[in-house]
Amino acid sequence: MRSFIHRLLAGTSLTILLVTGVAAADTHPAVAPNQDFSSPMFILHAPASEGWHGFQQSARGIAFAKDGAQRGESYVAEVTLFSMPQMENNNLFVAYVKEQLEKDSPPERFDVLENDVQYTGERGYPCVKYHGVSNDRKARVSMFSRQTLRLEVVALYCEYPARVGTGFAVVYSHRGTIADEHFAADGASFIEGVQAPSAAHVPH
Helix, strand or coil: CCCCCHHHCCCCCCHHHHHCHHHHHHHCCECCCCCECCCCCCECECCCCCCCEEEEEECCEEEEEEECCCCCCEEEEEEEEEECCCCCCHHHHHHHHHHHHHHCCCCCCEEEEEEEEEEECCCCCCEEEEEEEEEEEEEECCCCCEEEEEEEEEEEEEECCCCCCEEEEEEEEEEECCCCCCHHHHHHHHHHCCECCCHHHCCC
16 A cells, blocks of 8 residues: 555645645535445544535545645545555554555655554454654645645554455544644544444445
């Protein structure tokens, strides 16, 4: 897999989401707080707060975006399916996630300030929790200008139940000049609201 998180910032169709929040708001439909987007693969709702827009939806996932109050400030909430190698144990899964995150944070662009990666089995299937904070030295704030902005991300990466070689990521991020005091609670709420069905009900 090419990228977990910073592909939202460079190199994909989602780039415009963080390049200019106005473009995302103007050209993509608004979604209601907690709007239901569930499918056979996931129980899934939009973030619980106001101001979110649907940015992209496909068989591989869904992404939501929201403008912040400050110039260049933006939020992204995303759920993505991805292919992954079969992991023989939990330590290898954690190491795999760490490796991918490092690839997504090239030092010429990102100053990594915090990088916490931990295994969790609380859902009943293997997952890795992530919390990261970095300074993005090349963040676009318009189509023609860049500046350094703080990027904070919380995410959960899991092996999809009963589907060998398939994983899913639930990612919530904020980029702006200062931290958002509600970020931790809002991110946890979005991640908790995304659930894979039990193994007995997984589509094949």
